Amino acid sequence: MALIEVKNLSKEYKVVKKKSGLRGAFAGLLHRETTIVNAVNDISFSIDKGEIVGYIGPNGAGKSTTIKMMSGILAPTKGSILINGISPQKDRQQVVKNLGVVFGQRSQLYWDLRLGESFELLKRIYQIPDETYKSNLAVMNEILKINEIIDTPVRQLSLGQRMRGDLAAAILHSPPILFLDEPTIGLDVEVKYAIRKFIRDINLKFQTTIILTTHDLDDIQQLCDRIIIINHGRIVEDGSLHELIKRISPYRQLVLEFYDEVPEIKHEKAKVIKQEISRVWLQFDNTKITAADLISDLSVNYTFKDLSLEEPNIDEIIREVYSKT
Amino acid sequence: MKAYFYMVKIRMQLSLTYRFEFITSIFVQIVILIANSFLWRVLYANKTTVSGVNMKQMLTYSIMSVLISCIFYYDVENGLRSRIRRGDIAIDILKPINIFAMYFFNDVGNALNAVIQRILPLLLIAALFIQLPLPASPTHLLLFMVSTAFSFLIMWLMGVLFGMINFWVINLGPLGNIKEMIIRLLSGSIIPVWFFPVWIQKVFSFLPFIYTYQQPLGIYVGKFTMGEALFGIEIQLMWVLILYGGYRIMKNRALKNVLIQGG
Numbered sequence: 266m267a268l269i270e271v272k273n274l275s276k277e278y279k280v281v282k283k284k285s286g287l288r289g290a291f292a293g294l295l296h297r298e299t300t301i302v303n304a305v306n307d308i309s310f311s312i313d314k315g316e317i318v319g320y321i322g323p324n325g326a327g328k329s330t331t332i333k334m335m336s337g338i339l340a341p342t343k344g345s346i347l348i349n350g351i352s353p354q355k356d357r358q359q360v361v362k363n364l365g366v367v368f369g370q371r372s373q374l375y376w377d378l379r380l381g382e383s384f385e386l387l388k389r390i391y392q393i394p395d396e397t398y399k400s401n402l403a404v405m406n407e408i409l410k411i412n413e414i415i416d417t418p419v420r421q422l423s424l425g426q427r428m429r430g431d432l433a434a435a436i437l438h439s440p441p442i443l444f445l446d447e448p449t450i451g452l453d454v455e456v457k458y459a460i461r462k463f464i465r466d467i468n469l470k471f472q473t474t475i476i477l478t479t480h481d482l483d484d485i486q487q488l489c490d491r492i493i494i495i496n497h498g499r500i501v502e503d504g505s506l507h508e509l510i511k512r513i514s515p516y517r518q519l520v521l522e523f524y525d526e527v528p529e530i531k532h533e534k535a536k537v538i539k540q541e542i543s544r545v546w547l548q549f550d551n552t553k554i555t556a557a558d559l560i561s562d563l564s565v566n567y568t569f570k571d572l573s574l575e576e577p578n579i580d581e582i583i584r585e586v587y588s589k590t
Numbered sequence: 591m592k593a594y595f596y597m598v599k600i601r602m603q604l605s606l607t608y609r610f611e612f613i614t615s616i617f618v619q620i621v622i623l624i625a626n627s628f629l630w631r632v633l634y635a636n637k638t639t640v641s642g643v644n645m646k647q648m649l650t651y652s653i654m655s656v657l658i659s660c661i662f663y664y665d666v667e668n669g670l671r672s673r674i675r676r677g678d679i680a681i682d683i684l685k686p687i688n689i690f691a692m693y694f695f696n697d698v699g700n701a702l703n704a705v706i707q708r709i710l711p712l713l714l715i716a717a718l719f720i721q722l723p724l725p726a727s728p729t730h731l732l733l734f735m736v737s738t739a740f741s742f743l744i745m746w747l748m749g750v751l752f753g754m755i756n757f758w759v760i761n762l763g764p765l766g767n768i769k770e771m772i773i774r775l776l777s778g779s780i781i782p783v784w785f786f787p788v789w790i791q792k793v794f795s796f797l798p799f800i801y802t803y804q805q806p807l808g809i810y811v812g813k814f815t816m817g818e819a820l821f822g823i824e825i826q827l828m829w830v831l832i833l834y835g836g837y838r839i840m841k842n843r844a845l846k847n848v849l850i851q852g853g
Contacts, residue, residue, distance in 0.1 A: 338680045340846055357845075362686040373681045377607050378600065386600060389593035390687050 266350065267311035268442065268474050269335070274344035275498075276305040276330050304330045306498035307344070314441070317468055317475045319489035319506070321482075323587050327498040328478045332444050335476075336366050348442065362391065365435035369447035372431055374419040380430045381415040384437060391438035398437065404470070405433040408463045425456035432463055436473070443467070443475045449484055461487055482579045494586055501590040506579075513585060514577040519547045519559060522571040530567065535559055546575075593687060594695040601699025605707070616708055619656055620715055626652040626780075627720045641784045647811040650723040653716045654807050655779050657723075658738055660704040660712070662745045662802070664697040666690075667766055670753030683845070690750060690841060697746060726812025733819050737806035740826035745773075745802050747833035754837075757844040778804030784813070798829045 282298040283289065305327040312318055322328050333339040335346055337353030337360055346353060353360040374383045388398050405411045409429040414422060422430060428448065436443065445464070449457045461484060467473050479485060485492060485506060492509065494502035502509060519535065521527075527545045530537055534554040539546040549559055556574055563569075605612070627649055634645040643651075670693070673679040682689040716723060725731035752766055774780065776799040783794050783804055794800050805826060809819045 333680065336684055338683050357683070358686040361684050364684065366684050368680070371678060371681055373684075375600065375604075377604055382600065382603075386593065386596050389596045390685050392592075 268314045268349060269310075269312040269476075270345075270347040271311065271331075271335070272309050272345045274305055274308050274331070274334065274346060275303065275342050276327070276334060276339065277342045278302045278304050303498045305334070305341075305495075308495065308498070308500045309344075310493055310500065310503055312474060312476065314474055315468065315472045316491060317464065317477065317489050319485040319492040320476050320478045320495065321480075321485060321492060321583065322478075322495035324480075326495045328495060329446055331495070332366075332446050332476070332478060336364055336444060337361060362438070363440050363442055365438070365440040365443045367428075367431050367435045367443075367445050367448050369428070369445075369450040372419070372427060373434055374427065374430055376420050377418060379416050380411075380419055380422070383419065383430075383434060384415075387434055387437050393438050397439065401437050401439060402433075404467075405436070408466050409433055409459065425452050428452060428456065428460065432460065436467060436471075439471060441472075441474060443473050445475065445477045445479075447479055448477070449479060449481050457481070457484075464488055482583060486579055494583070496587055496590045499590075502586055509586075510577055510579065510582055513582050515550050515552060516548045517551050517556065517577065518575040519549065519556065520573045520575060521545050521547065521563070521567075521569045523567075523569050528567060530563070532559065532562060535563075594691060597692055597695040598699040598702065601696050602703050605700065605703045612707060616711065619660070619708065619712055623653060623656045623712065623716055624719065626656065641782075643782075643784075643811065643813055646721065647813065649721055651782065651807050651811050651813075653720060653723040654810055655803060657709050657712055657716075658741070658803070658806065659779065660708040661701045661738070661742060663700060663704060664746055664749050665700060666693045666697055666746065667749040667753040669693060669696075670750070671756045671762060671766070674756045690837070693750070694746065701742060723810075725810050729816070730809055730812055730819075733823065734806050734810040737809050737819075737823050737826060740823065740830055741802045741806050743830045744798055744826065744833060747830065747837055748773075748798070751833065751836055751840060754840045754844050773799055773802060776800070777802045778807070782808070782813075784808075798833070801826045801829055 278301070279299045280302050281293070282300060284292055308327075308331070320328055320331070330339065334341045335348065335353065337357040340354055348360050349363055351360050374380060375386070384402070387393075393401075402411065409432060411429065411433050414426050414430060417426075419427060419430065432448065448464075449460055452460070464475060464477070465488060468475055475488075477484065477488065490505060492502065492504070492506050493500055518538070521530075521544065523543045523545075525543060527540055527543060530545060530547065532547070535547040535549040537545055538548045547559075549556075560572065630645065630648045630652055634640070634648065638644055640648075670679070673682065679689075682692070685692075713723070725734060748769070752762075752769055755765075756762055776783075776794060776797065778784075778800050779802075783791055783800050786794075801822070805822045808814045809822070814822065
């Protein structure tokens, strides 16, 4: 059985329409028009142990709403969720024991206390045995350099340091499932790198199942075997990123740079799509011809200075998925 | 259970970090303490006893009222309000623990702090400048402590019930402050209800308010007979049970109705 089962899940919000101006405010006191917004609309998916799943979608697509329903914070309007066979709505405490959750925009750490003190509290809340606590802290220190900041009050930590603290806090109780809601938001390259390494490492080490929502597609590209794309509350794609790229954009590009002007290039399996004075972009379908073959074909007829291969741009692919749905 | 005790410890530690707030609020309480004592001295100028209470008892009453008000300072109501508004309540709900029990022990930590940081210095000041507020007898002191514990529970439960309204109404506005003022006035914290006409006393005896301040304070100064004191404590227990029942019902509904702001 899958570790996470989501079936026909929907969430409706009632949104009060506010009219503008003072008159509108008064009118709102007497009569309220409400509209129903389907934040999540009949979605289903299942996730197995050890998967890293990228859960992506534009702002307001329903990502966080789904995460919140899966962690028992929010009650679904319709449908069912089973985490490890238990519904978070029926037995919240039992489910959250198996969860680690990090919200990039909120912290679970105590603002005025040393980072270590928040950990000590969590140790007691989750009833973590001493040895587990110590070994988990040691692992955290290895990956996230927690010892550097453990004695600092949380309010004095930088955003990156705080995020390291929050990630460590989320997995102190070695949860089999980890929800990361935009963990790299607003962080610099180095911290992002550390966090990606953390995600990969704990997935390998503990077989942790990870659901990651993010707008940073580099995160997805480097971490996720599988992506689920949600838009307007519906799942529009569910599969491997590689497959998606192949399906939506099967083409790759070869860029050739010449010593002077670009000659007219003809090849039956490649198409010129862009041209500058000394550079030319050729698009080819790599299921029909390999890059190596194309390059050797071309080098017979033309002399060029330099060449590079460009992968399809993932941002553009995702944007295409968003706009089509 | 360990987590709850650690919460008490954390709260005590935290309150030591806010020294400025501590100094200003204790200053305000000293002013109230002294102003009250002048008020009662003036009111008792030509009388020895009013409603069976002499001036010495009344001064003790007003000093003890300021002292126990320090314990009745709780975070839960405003805490819930701001945590729900900002959406941080989500973080709490993600813990495999009863979040309200957590808030309760947080406030127990506050109360313990109050005993050390406020009550002891205020008691010293009162003893030096007004009088040493002695209980009517050791038995009265004991009953007073039991009664104060129940008062704390009544106050806290009213606080948590008000705080939980925020789960449905996004902005409670000044309703919480109005509640505070009503408690202040109707609980006998400033003027004991026994100075009011009999029919008002009758009405008040059916409301929970006088069982917060007047009940323990009346016991302390010896206004109530032993029988009255014990009966009052029973009514306090009844209010605790009623409010606790209300809390249980509200809690289950609130957690089903949670609407996390933002994100």
